[in-house]
Ligand SMILES: Nc1ncnc2c1ncn2[C@@H]1O[C@H](COP(=O)(O)OP(=O)(O)OP(=O)(O)O)[C@@H](O)[C@H]1O
C-alpha cells in the first residue's frame with residue numbers, strides 16, 4: 540500500500556462518501572472514512588494522514604475542529620474543507636487555521652482531483668526554511684568587483700570549517716552580512732547565530748552576559764544564569780565590535796577561544812561549550828594593540844582567518860548594481876516606482892560614501908520616500924547626500940521657505956519620514972541618519988511646542 544497517498548474523508552452524508560471514495564480510489568488513493576468530526580479526530584490521534592478532506596457542517600463538532608486538530612498534530616497535513624453553505628466567517632477561520640483549500644459544493648470530480656493532487660504535493664514538500672529574524676540583512680550580497688569576488692571566495696572557503704574568523708572593515712561595509720553568510724552556509728546553519736554587540740556590553744555585567752553566573756554570585760543573583768556563549772551552543776556567536784571590549788574581559792575571551800570552555804561568574808568549575816566564533820571590528824585592531832588597548836595575544840588568536848572588506852569607494856563599479864538592488868527593495872516596500880536620471884546616478888557614483896553600503900542603502904530609501912513624481916534628478920541626490928536632517932531638509936525644501944524656518948523644515952521632514960515609515964521610529968531614525976534617542980527627543984520637543 541502506498542501510505543504516501545492516504546486520505547481521510549470526513550463527511551456525514553453516506554451518499555457523498557461513496558462518490559468521493561470511488562473517485563479517489565480510481566486514482567490510486569487509499570481512502571479512510573470518518574462519519575463525524577469526533578470520529579475523524581480519533582482517527583487522526585492514532586494515524587498520520589498527509590491529506591484530510593472534510594465537510595464543514597456536521598452535527599456537534601465541525602470540519603473546522605477537524606482542521607485545527609489535524610494541523611496541531613501534523614503541521615504539514617493539508618486539509619481541504621468542503622461546504623455547500625460557506626460564509627465569510629468560515630472562510631476566514633479556515634484560512635487562519637491553515638486550510639489548504641476551500642471547496643464549495645457542488646464541485647466537479649476534476650476539481651476535486653486537482654485539489655487533492657496539490658494538497659498531497661504540499662504535504663510531502665520539504666519544510667520551508669524559516670525566514671531570518673533580522674529584517675535588514677537579507678538576500679544575497681551584491682557586487683561583482685574583484686574585491687567582492689575575494690569576499691565570496693573567503694566565505695565559501697571558511698563557511699564549511701570551524702575556524703575562528705575575524706572580519707574587518709569600515710562601518711557599513713557588510714561585516715555582519717558576511718558573518719551571517721558564513722554561518723548560513725556552514726554545518727551549523729540549522730543552529731543559532733547569536734549576535735553579541737560588544738560595544739553595548741560596557742558595564743559590570745558583561746562577564747555575566749557572556750559567561751553566565753551561578754546563584755549567589757552577586758547581589759540579586761537568585762538563580763543560575765546562562766551566558767550568551769552558552770546560549771549559542773551548537774551554533775555560532777558573532778562578536779561584533781570586539782575592539783570595544785575592556786581588557787579584563789579580553790583575557791577571559793582569550794581563554795575561552797583557546798579552551799572553548801566557560802567558567803560562569805562565581806563558579807569554580809569550567810564547562811565545555813561547542814560554539815564557533817566570528818568576530819568583527821571597524822577599528823584597526825593592530826592600531827589598538829599598539830596603543831595598549833587590545834591584547835596582542837587575543838589579536839593573534841583572532842587573526843588566523845581574517846578578511847578586510849574594502850570600503851565602497853574602492854569598488855565603485857559595484858555601485859550601479861547596489862543602487863538597482865536597493866531601488867527595487869524600496870520601491871516594492873513603499874509601493875512607489877522611482878526612476879533615476881543619469882545625472883543622479885553620476886553623483887551616486889562619485890560620492891565618497893564614508894558610511895559605505897549602509898549609507899547608500901539609506902540614501903536610496905530616502906530618495907524613494909521623498910521624491911515627488913518618481914523621477915530622481917541630481918538635485919534630489921545632492922540634497923539627500925548633504926549632511927542629514929538639517930542641511931538636507933533645508934536644501935530639499937521648496938525655495939519659498941526662508942532659512943529662518945529651519946526648525947519648521949526639520950519638523951516637516953521628520954513628519955514626512957514618519958508618515959512614509961508608517962510611524963516606525965527606528966526606521967525613521969535610520970533614514971534621518973540620527974539616533975533613535977535623538978528622534979524621540981525631537982518628537983517630544985515638537986509635541987511640547989504644539990501645546
Ligand atoms: N554587498 C552588499 N550587498 C547587499 N547589501 C549589503 C552589502 N554590504 C552591506 N549590505 C547591507 O548594508 C547594511 C550594512 O551592512 P552590515 O550591517 O553588515 O555592516 P557592518 O560592516 O556590520 O557595519 P558596522 O561596522 O557599522 O556594524 C546592511 O543592511 C547590509 O545588508
Ligand SMILES: [Mg+2]
Nearest residue numbers: 714715779819
Ligand atoms: Mg555591524
